[in-house]
Amino acid sequence: MLVYFVTDEPTKLPAVRxxxxxQHAVVPWLLGGDGTRIRSHGVLMVDVDLRQMPRVDQLRFILRDLAGISEKLFVVHNLSRSMVAQAYALGATAVVSRAKEAIAKVAQIEATEAAAGDKAAISGSEMDEGVAAFASMFSNVRLGKPVKVADAKRATSKIINRVGQDGLSAWLDEVRRYHEGTFQHCLLVTGVAVGFALDIGFSGADVSRLGLAATLHDIGKARIPLSILDKPGRLDPDEEEIIKRHPVIGYDLLKGVTGISQEILDGVRHHHEYLDGSGYPDGLKASQISDLVRLLTISDIFAALIESRTYRPPMPRPAAYQILCGMEGKLEGSLVRAFRSVALGS
Ligand SMILES: [Fe+2]
Ligand SMILES: [Fe+2]
Structure with a gap:
């Protein structure tokens, strides 16, 4: 089960982990930082000093995003009466006096969900762990820390297991149900790329290579302001310029990091290049674009088209595939044809 840990005190995170x-995967959500845009999955655990009004205001803001999570545990140290009342006013479903007491509560919730036959709670642990590793990678980068390659590899291998076991459609449905924005996009691209690699019979090592490139492809977006990144509707030209920097930002973040190969760097920097030279940031032409990047670009565009947004329904997979077919000259035709069964789920 996922435990979303909302706190104003990052030093508490290691103990909660x-x-x-x-048994459970912990996804940190620092007050004032960036969350993962969860919709309705797992348990929320809040450990924030409720005596400080600015923090309560920040918390209220976060809780609005998390309205879909039904179980909300609040830690109120010493159980001061006014703070317990404040916790319930903020939507707490249970209040404990120490973080440790939350363990029993989470176990209880899990048992209740299992008894109710909640399949996601029972079989979702692979997804939960993959998502948690992904979230930890993104939040680290957003906080100005270096990319943890171990998180990226862990997220990738969990997604490979899940897509290999239950198929791409199940992964796409779950991700679109529970996550939003850039985070949803990256999880979708990785699933699609892995599904593509498995479908065309790649070796295990090659599935992992493409999967890791997909996991990291938009990591540069972790450094783009959220107001631009998750803006509903059209971006103005200045905002577009800023967002177009993400491949180079990602490349710079990963350059020189141990465990990151040249081909991963290539994928991160060049997944918006087109064969006809009309892409960015380097305006590469066909012969300069590697096979791995070509596969990644197709997966990326397709995943972006079928994303679920709050302000519009996801595009049906056949319509998204038609758009890829119309991008002749930009994408490799034979690969787009090979992608057909993955795209249509047949
Ligand atoms: Fe991108
Ligand atoms: Fe992307």
Missing amino acids: AMFEP
Whole structure:
């Protein structure tokens, strides 16, 4: 089960991780930082000093995004009466006096969900762990820390297991149900790329290579302001310029990091290049674009088209595939044809 840990005190995170992991995956959400745009999955655990009004205001803002999560545990140290009342006013479903007491509560919730036959709670652990590793990678980069390659590899291998076991359609449905924005996009691209690699019979090592490139392809977006990144509707030309920097930002973030190969760097920097030279940032032409990048670009465009947004329904997969077919000259035709069964789910 996923435990979303909302706190104003990052130093509390290691102890909470030690408490819950490995049985449950902990996704940190620092007050004032960026969350993962979850919709309705897992348990929320809030450990924030409720005596400080600016923090309560920030918390209220976060909780609005998390309205879909039904179980909300609040830690109120010493159980001061006014703070307990404040917690319930903010939507707490249970209040505990110490973080440690949350373990029993989470176990209880899990047992209740399992008894109710909630399939996501029982079989979703592979997804949960992949998502948690992904979230940890993104939040680190957003906080100005270096990319943890171990998180990226862990997320990729969990997604490969899940797509290999249950198929791409199940992965796409789950991701679109529970996540939003850039985070949803990256999880979708990785699923699609892995599904593509499996479908065309790649070796295990090659599936992992493409999967890792997909996991990291938009990591540069973690450094783009959220107001631009998740803006509903059209971007103005200045905003578009800023967002177009993400391949180079990602490349710079990963350059020189141990465990990141040249081909991953290539994928991160060049997934918006087109064979006819009309892409960015380097305006590469066909012969300069590697096979891995060509596969990644197709997966990226397709995933972007079928994303679920709050302000519009997702495009049906056949319509998205038609758009790829219309991009002749930009994408490799034979690969787009090979992608047909993956795109249509047949
Ligand atoms: Fe991108
Ligand atoms: Fe992308």
